[in-house]
Amino acid sequence: MASTTLTQDVLNRTLLARQGLLTPFDGTLAGTVEAIGAIQAQYWPAVAVSLLTRNSTATVAGVHDAFERRELVVGSSIRGTVHAVSRADHPLYAAVSEATNADVTRTKDEVLDPGMRELRTAVLAFAAEQPREAGEFLAFAQQWVAEHPGAMSPANLDYHESRNWRPIYRSNALIRVPVDGRWATATGPKTYLYQPERAADTDAAIATLVRRHLAAFGPAAVDDVATWLGLKVTAARAVISGFDDLVTYTDEGGRTLYDVPDGEIVEGDVDAAPRLLPRFDSILLAHNAKHRQRIISREYWGRVYNGKNLQILPSFVVGGYVAGIWSVEVKKKLATVTLEPFHKLGKADSKALVAEAERMVRLMAPDAGEHAVGFGDRA
Numbered sequence: 361m362a363s364t365t366l367t368q369d370v371l372n373r374t375l376l377a378r379q380g381l382l383t384p385f386d387g388t389l390a391g392t393v394e395a396i397g398a399i400q401a402q403y404w405p406a407v408a409v410s411l412l413t414r415n416s417t418a419t420v421a422g423v424h425d426a427f428e429r430r431e432l433v434v435g436s437s438i439r440g441t442v443h444a445v446s447r448a449d450h451p452l453y454a455a456v457s458e459a460t461n462a463d464v465t466r467t468k469d470e471v472l473d474p475g476m477r478e479l480r481t482a483v484l485a486f487a488a489e490q491p492r493e494a495g496e497f498l499a500f501a502q503q504w505v506a507e508h509p510g511a512m513s514p515a516n517l518d519y520h521e522s523r524n525w526r527p528i529y530r531s532n533a534l535i536r537v538p539v540d541g542r543w544a545t546a547t548g549p550k551t552y553l554y555q556p557e558r559a560a561d562t563d564a565a566i567a568t569l570v571r572r573h574l575a576a577f578g579p580a581a582v583d584d585v586a587t588w589l590g591l592k593v594t595a596a597r598a599v600i601s602g603f604d605d606l607v608t609y610t611d612e613g614g615r616t617l618y619d620v621p622d623g624e625i626v627e628g629d630v631d632a633a634p635r636l637l638p639r640f641d642s643i644l645l646a647h648n649a650k651h652r653q654r655i656i657s658r659e660y661w662g663r664v665y666n667g668k669n670l671q672i673l674p675s676f677v678v679g680g681y682v683a684g685i686w687s688v689e690v691k692k693k694l695a696t697v698t699l700e701p702f703h704k705l706g707k708a709d710s711k712a713l714v715a716e717a718e719r720m721v722r723l724m725a726p727d728a729g730e731h732a733v734g735f736g737d738r739a
Contacts, residue, residue, distance in 0.1 A: 364609050364610070365609070365610045365611070365612060366579065366609045366611055366612075366617065366625070367612060367628055368611070368612060368628075368653060368654055369628025369629070369680070370625065370626065370627065370628040371579070371611065371654040372628065372632075372654045372655060372680045372681065373626040373628055373630045373632060374578075374579070374623075374624065374625050374626045375577060375643065375654055375655060376626075376632055376635075376677075376680055377624060378395075378396075378575065378576055378577065378578070378623075378624070379414060379576065379577075380395070380396060380413075380414035380415065381413065381414060381632075381635045381643075381677070382630065382632060382633075384413070384414055384415055384416040385414060385415045385416070386415065386416045386417055387415075388431070389411055389415060389418060389422065389423060389426045389431065389432060390426065390431045390448070391446075392411060392414060392415045392418075393411075393432060393444065393445060393446050393449075394445075394446050394448070394449055395575075395576060396410075396576050396642070397572060397576040397577065397642055397646065398437060398443035398444065398445045398449075398453060398642070399411075399443060399444040399445075399642060400441060400442070400443055400640040400641070400642055400645070401434045401442045401443055401444040401548070402441060402442045403548075403638075403639045404545075404546065404547065404548025404549070405546060405638070405724075406638035406639045406640055406641070407423065407434070407444045407638075408420045408423040408424075408724070409636065409637075409638035409639075409674070409720070409724065410638050410641060410642075412720060412723045413635050413636055413637065413720065418723075419723060419726070420544070420723065420724065420726060421544070421726075424543035424544050425543075427444075427543050427549075428543055430447050431446065431447060432444055432445070432446055432447065433445060433446075433447050433450050433535045434535060434548075434549060435450075435532060435535040435536050435555070436457065436530050436531060436534070437453045437454070437457055437532055438453055438456055438457055438460070438588070438589050439460075439588075439589075439590040440457075440590075442536070447557075450535070450555060450557065451557045451558050451559040451565070452559055452565040452568055452569055453532065453569065454532040454533065454555075454558065454559065455558070455559035455562045455565035455566065456562075456565060456566050456569055456589055456590070456591075457590075458532065458562070459562050459566060460589070460590040473512060473513045473516050474511075475508065475510075475511030475512035475513065475516075476512055476516050478508070478511065479501065479504055479505075479508075479511075479512065479528065480531070482500075482504055483497065483500065483501070483528050483529065483531075484534075484554045485554075486500050487534055487552055487553055488553075488554040488556070490553075491537050491539075491551035491552065491553045492529070492551060492552050492553070493539065493550065493551050493552075494524075494526070494529065494550075494552075497525055498524055498525045501520070501525040501528055502525075505517065529552050533554060533555060533556075533558075534552040534553065534554060534555065535552070535553055535555040536548070536549035536550070536551065536552060536553075537549050537551055537552070537553050538550065539551050566589075566591070566595075566599060567599055567603075569589055570589070570596065570599045571603070571620055573585050573588050573646070574606070574618055574620050574623065575620045575623060577642075577643075577646040577647065578617065578618065578619045578623055579607075579609050579618060579619035579623065579625075580617055580618060580619075580646075580647065581611075581615045581616060581617055581618070581647075581648065581651070582596050582597045582600055582616075582618070583596070583648045583651075584646065584647040584648050584651065585599075585600065585618075587645075587646075587647065587649070588645070588646045588647075600618055605621045606618045606619060606620065606621065607619045607620070607623065611651075613651075615651070632677070632679060632680035633712060633716065634676060634678050634709065634712050634713040634716045634717075635676065635677050635716065636674070636675075636676045636686055636716060636717060636720045637674060637675050637676065637677065637682075638674055639671065639672060639673060640671075640672045641672065641674075641675070643655055644656060644664065644672055644675070644682070645672065655677070655680075655681060655682060656675075656681065656682040657681065660682055660683075660702050663685065663702060664682060664685060673685045674686050674687065676699065676713065676716075676717075678701075678705060678709050678712075678713055679709065682702075683701055683702055683703065683705065684699060684700050684701035684702045685700050685702075686698060686699050686700065687700075688721060688724060688725070690725050693728050693729035693730060694728060694729070694730045694731075694732065695721050695724070695725035695728035695730070695732070696721070696732045696733070696734060697717045697718075697720065697721045697732070697733045697734075698733075698734050698735070698736045699713065699714075699717060699733065699734070699735050699736065700735070700736040701735070714733050717733040718731060718733050721733065
């Protein structure tokens with residue numbers, strides 16, 4: 361049977377629905393994260409915003425409590441980038457990270473260096489005792505090297521010393537926790553703790569997350585899956601080929617898209633309320649860079665992506681598509697969201713966007729005495 365062609369608007373509404381951006385989720389925060397995929401967390405406040413806009417019961421305090429209870433964890437993950445995931449899913453992402461060599465930056469001969477492997481094992485035991493700061497890992501590694509002369513290859517020793525031993529604690533086996541135990545900070549967790557749960561079967565973990573990607577961001581092409589998980593395209597294709605129950609579609613450009621058998625497809629004319637997306641939102645990064653038009657036009661990509669410092673700015677969607685950027689500022693007891701549209705918005709859209717921004721700023725800054733929304737530079 362021939363594949364059905366899905367229009368860009370259908371792919372847009374389907375993506376929004378699966379991300380909780382048409383109708384927000386109302387279950388647990390861990391369940392929401394498992395449904396929408398890992399949340400990029402290199403900018404710590406973005407994690408809460410991502411959940412506030414996707415889960416109708418979320419609060420900033422609730423997000424921090426979920427991390428404190430270890431229902432959610434944060435650390436180095438797929439593509440070597442910091443992500444927040446559920447504790448249950450952490451072993452899956454760690455397995456994919458290891459399989460793609462994204463967990464740490466390695467020299468070419470590290471896998472052949474028994475001394476390096478011994479040091480990594482010792483580092484995990486060191487971090488299992490209590491949370492450790494970066495300086496503690498540096499001192500530990502230097503002491504270990506002094507006590508094991510000649511154990512490491514000269515190449516690895518030089519590599520890690522030149523980087524102050526940062527690669528040894530940027531491992532997916534270590535999760536991040538706050539220095540003082542307080543999650544409610546703008547800077548985020550800065551110490552590292554060993555998270556021992558590991559996936560028993562790496563291939564099964566990869567297969568599970570491939571299906572998770574299709575469910576959260578699909579229908580998707582092979583290169584979309586590879587882009588998100590950091591897999592080689594050939595590896596992603598092999599995994600997808602191993603499933604016998606996937607549904608196939610094509611997009612308007614003729615690309616083959618794959619989907620889970622129970623994946624909901626939403627008509628392109630369904631109303632899409634305005635939503636605020638955080639910095640580095642996953643919905644902008646989950647597809648091949650050449651094929652992100654289901655959520656953002658090529659024209660606007662350069663206004664959201666800052667290539668100089670590799671930042672994905674906070675954006676908002678109107679009519680289902682990215683239509684501008686936003687920022688929040690808290691001065692004394694006034695919290696203000698400033699909206700900067702990329703094009704002129706109609707009155708109804710502007711009113712709905714302001715209402716959503718007002719809702720979000722109250723959630724983002726619940727302790728502020730006053731909340732306001734304004735417009736910055738207009739297109």
